[in-house]
Amino acid sequence: MADIKQEKGRFYIGNSDQPDAEVTFTESDDIVIEHTMVIEDKQGAGIGKQLIDRVVDYAREQEKQIVPVCTFAHEILSTDKKYDGVWEGPL
Numbered sequence: 001m002a003d004i005k006q007e008k009g010r011f012y013i014g015n016s017d018q019p020d021a022e023v024t025f026t027e028s029d030d031i032v033i034e035h036t037m038v039i040e041d042k043q044g045a046g047i048g049k050q051l052i053d054r055v056v057d058y059a060r061e062q063e064k065q066i067v068p069v070c071t072f073a074h075e076i077l078s079t080d081k082k083y084d085g086v087w088e089g090p091l
Helices: 047-062 071-078
Strands: 004-007 010-014 019-027 030-038 065-068
Touching: 004 047, 010 047, 019 047, 030 047, 030 071, 047 065, 047 071, 065 071
Parallel strands: 030 065
Antiparallel strands: 004 010, 010 019, 019 030
8 A cells, every 4th residue: 555645635645746646625514526646657556546545534534425526536436335325426
């Protein structure tokens, strides 16, 4: 598993200024996943899914629901029953 770091509104891997991968979100009553990015040479290694899983863990810790505006996040959340109950879907 990658070393996932947290800042307000995002989880990321690598350098804060130029991350190798990141997921950004806004948080109020829900957690709205806005964007997921993985640099080209790291794609296909499951890093994006690890970031989504970290947001899921965070949402469960905060007792909040996820709204996946990001199409990648929506795809991940809608394809596995382990995410049932933590996201507001389908879109």
